[in-house]
Amino acid sequence: GSACRNVQRNPSFSTIDSDDISYFRDVLGDKSVIQDVDRLSSANIDWMHKYKGSSQLLLLPKDTEEVSKILHYCNSRKLAVVPQGGNTGLVGGSVPVFDEVIVNVGSMNKIISLDKVSGILKCEAGCILENLDLFLANEGYLMPIDLGAKGSCQIGGNVSTNAGGLHFVHYGSLHGNVLGLEVVLADGTVLDMLGSLQKDNTGYDLKHLFIGSEGSLGIITKVSILTPPRLSSTNLAFLACKDYSSCQKLLLKAKRGLGEVLSAFEFLDKHSMELVLSKVEGARNPLPSSLHNFYILIETTGTDETYDRAKLETFLVNSMEGGLILDGAIAQDINQASSFWRIREGITEALLKAGAVYKYDLSLPIEKLYEIVEEMRLRLGSSAKVLGYGHLGDGNLHLNVSTTHYDDNVFAQIEPFIYEWTSAHRGSISAEHGLGLMKADKIHYSKSTEIVRLMASLKKLLDPNGIMNPYKVLPQSMLQDK
Ligand code: FAD
Numbered sequence: 001g002s003a004c005r006n007v008q009r010n011p012s013f014s015t016i017d018s019d020d021i022s023y024f025r026d027v028l029g030d031k032s033v034i035q036d037v038d039r040l041s042s043a044n045i046d047w048m049h050k051y052k053g054s055s056q057l058l059l060l061p062k063d064t065e066e067v068s069k070i071l072h073y074c075n076s077r078k079l080a081v082v083p084q085g086g087n088t089g090l091v092g093g094s095v096p097v098f099d100e101v102i103v104n105v106g107s108m109n110k111i112i113s114l115d116k117v118s119g120i121l122k123c124e125a126g127c128i129l130e131n132l133d134l135f136l137a138n139e140g141y142l143m144p145i146d147l148g149a150k151g152s153c154q155i156g157g158n159v160s161t162n163a164g165g166l167h168f169v170h171y172g173s174l175h176g177n178v179l180g181l182e183v184v185l186a187d188g189t190v191l192d193m194l195g196s197l198q199k200d201n202t203g204y205d206l207k208h209l210f211i212g213s214e215g216s217l218g219i220i221t222k223v224s225i226l227t228p229p230r231l232s233s234t235n236l237a238f239l240a241c242k243d244y245s246s247c248q249k250l251l252l253k254a255k256r257g258l259g260e261v262l263s264a265f266e267f268l269d270k271h272s273m274e275l276v277l278s279k280v281e282g283a284r285n286p287l288p289s290s291l292h293n294f295y296i297l298i299e300t301t302g303t304d305e306t307y308d309r310a311k312l313e314t315f316l317v318n319s320m321e322g323g324l325i326l327d328g329a330i331a332q333d334i335n336q337a338s339s340f341w342r343i344r345e346g347i348t349e350a351l352l353k354a355g356a357v358y359k360y361d362l363s364l365p366i367e368k369l370y371e372i373v374e375e376m377r378l379r380l381g382s383s384a385k386v387l388g389y390g391h392l393g394d395g396n397l398h399l400n401v402s403t404t405h406y407d408d409n410v411f412a413q414i415e416p417f418i419y420e421w422t423s424a425h426r427g428s429i430s431a432e433h434g435l436g437l438m439k440a441d442k443i444h445y446s447k448s449t450e451i452v453r454l455m456a457s458l459k460k461l462l463d464p465n466g467i468m469n470p471y472k473v474l475p476q477s478m479l480q481d482k
């Protein structure tokens with residue numbers, strides 16, 4: 001993609017030699033030192049097939065001590081490292097840019113403990129999100145985060161990106177749910193911050209530095225997370241609205257009318273619906289009679305089947321009578337609910353299948369959130385499809401431009417316009433996906449010079465040689481001495 005063009009390899013980094021390989025084989029064992037071309041080629045490329053590195057080495061540590069030895073060694077040899085989890089990241093943060101050593105903690109996938117009274121789960125960072133949720137289902141608990149990539153993303157990757165997802169509106173940010181972390185710093189120092197207390201005001205709460213730091217400050221090896229009880233009654237409605245203003249009114253009405261049971265409020269526009277129906281196998285429009293401008297998914301989660309269902313039905317009838325919704329359906333069983341979710345969760349996959357995608361993930365004031373989609377459509381005319389969808393309940397828009405091929409003229413119409421517009425409205429250029437490689441030199445659209453400078457100082461303090469996920473998150477110019 002056009003994003004990587006300006007990055008130069010940091011000349012202070014070494015390149016791996018046969019002594020390095022011998023060292024890693026000694027420490028990790030042969031099976032955990034991967035030089036196989038096929039396995040490396042998939043670890044070198046991101047989920048969207050947009051960012052591609054040329055690493056010659058993938059390491060699979062089995063415990064924290066091995067991670068510590070790897071980083072201590074890499075730091076002393078000035079070998080750059082990219083931490084990789086499920087490699088589902090969408091900003092080019094999880095793959096090498098050049099020849100960085102890839103470290104994946106996927107073999108560290110043990111559940112350490114679950115406190116059955118408090119719901120506090122401790123696990124290794126390589127656990128797959130969906131596996132954690134399946135484990136918790138048996139125990140009457142639920143992961144407070146859910147996203148389309150749950151089958152392959154790792155909890156360490158989720159924490160490192162501070163992923164938001166579909167239930168953020170209900171359970172809130174990982175900054176609230178993560179109670180503790182174990183982290184290995186660039187020089188191999190292990191920080192045991194794996195507390196499992198809900199309240200602890202003893203000095204600076206350093207774990208927060210690592211939540212959302214995208215592998216640029218260290219490797220997360222263990223996570224302690226507060227999981228909510230899995231409640232017995234879940235309902236899902238798929239609704240159609242005629243315009244964006246109705247979507248906003250419906251959100252307000254849902255917050256007031258559904259209150260504590262509202263567990264998701266997602267939206268997609270007509271263009272997203274059309275693309276999913278044409279590209280995703282088995283996707284079916286839950287409201288097939290006609291195509292509408294906007295669709296909303298409302299999920300409720302509560303304790304009383306009859307009461308919760310009645311509450312949602314009353315809400316829908318009122319909204320329909322008031323003209324806020326034009327059509328709607330409530331899922332009658334689990335299969336229907338997953339086919340409703342398939343529409344919303346399938347958009348990312350549909351975009352991948354459609355060819356090239358320019359992906360943006362913005363936080364904006366809700367009343368302005370769809371304006372930029374319309375402006376972008378006017379700018380691009382027939383040269384591209386512009387899709388708007390996302391986590392409306394959190395003010396998080398996913399604006400995606402879909403074309404058959406990457407095209408510099410299209411790109412020039414999108415950037416810097418989209419960042420300038422977001423900045424002018426005091427939005428965020430990354431609501432939940434992070435900055436990665438894609439937006440490392442765009443951070444100033446959302447953060448002041450003073451703040452970026454302090455971030456760079458923290459980075460230098462924790463990682464003086466700059467080996468952790470170089471070229472990502474912060475502008476290279478602020479980290480590398482000329
Ligand atoms: P990776 O992609 O492997 O890595 C992501 C970043 O974290 C990289 O910078 C990497 O260096 C770092 N990292 C990974 N593991 C560690 C570790 N143990 N220690 C330190 N750093 C580490 N994101 C959302 O926020 N909300 C969504 O709703 C959402 N939906 C998605 C749906 C689909 C279909 C896809 C493909 C992606 C979606 N994403 C979403 C983006 C992505 O899934 C998340 O960012 C996820 O949290 C990444 O986890 P991962 O294990 O795949 O990490």
Ligand code: MLT
Binds near residue numbers: 148165391
């Ligand atoms: C989503 O909400 O679907 C994800 O963040 C992925 C995407 O933005 O496509």
Ligand code: ZN
Binds near residue numbers: 390432
């Ligand atoms: Zn999202």
